[in-house]
Amino acid sequence: MARRGGTGAGRGLTPKPVTFAQVQLAARAFPGIEPSTSYGTPALKVKGKLLARLHQSGECLVLRSGLLDREILIQSDPQVFFVTAHYQDHPWVLVRFSAVDAAALPELIERAWREVAPQALVSRYDAERGAAAGGAAGPGAAGDGAAALGAVAPRAAAPGAASTKQPRKGQGRIPRSKKAHAPLRP
Numbered sequence: 001m002a003r004r005g006g007t008g009a010g011r012g013l014t015p016k017p018v019t020f021a022q023v024q025l026a027a028r029a030f031p032g033i034e035p036s037t038s039y040g041t042p043a044l045k046v047k048g049k050l051l052a053r054l055h056q057s058g059e060c061l062v063l064r065s066g067l068l069d070r071e072i073l074i075q076s077d078p079q080v081f082f083v084t085a086h087y088q089d090h091p092w093v094l095v096r097f098s099a100v101d102a103a104a105l106p107e108l109i110e111r112a113w114r115e116v117a118p119q120a121l122v123s124r125y126d127a128e129r130g131a132a133a134g135g136a137a138g139p140g141a142a143g144d145g146a147a148a149l150g151a152v153a154p155r156a157a158a159p160g161a162a163s164t165k166q167p168r169k170g171q172g173r174i175p176r177s178k179k180a181h182a183p184l185r186p
Helices: 020-027 067-076 102-116 119-133
Strands: 033-038 041-046 049-054 060-064 092-096
Touching (some): 020 102, 060 102
Antiparallel strands (some): 033 041, 041 049, 049 060, 060 092
């Protein structure tokens, strides 16, 4: 679960909120992540694509997430994960620093990293991780954290059935230049 315990070590202490510095530290495990800025706040990017940033309030993390994953996260723990009207139609989830457990950060960052990282980088990472672990790696592998965060592994599609795979960034959306316009007059 991504939520932190109610008290610190059972002594009635309130645990310190997670910080963006802890997010940056957890992100070091993944190749291609570089520090940057976005909207005047510290951010993390992969090959120039935004992965996460500190929300302008300073109280939460804006994290890349597929729309389905976002809904699963919000339903699994609305005290940690939420979305505002601004992000409603976009693939982002907000993570409350005061409520998230720092131990969940690597899994959350990996999910976001897999959304934005180039496929070659993800494949190379999975191959290296699989070789080091002596087994298969990748989404759904042990340690991925998908099950811990409430994600359900996709079922295999029947032969000839339409794919249920979510499109990668930029796919499945109509580019602005392709949207319907008024018909041209002859």
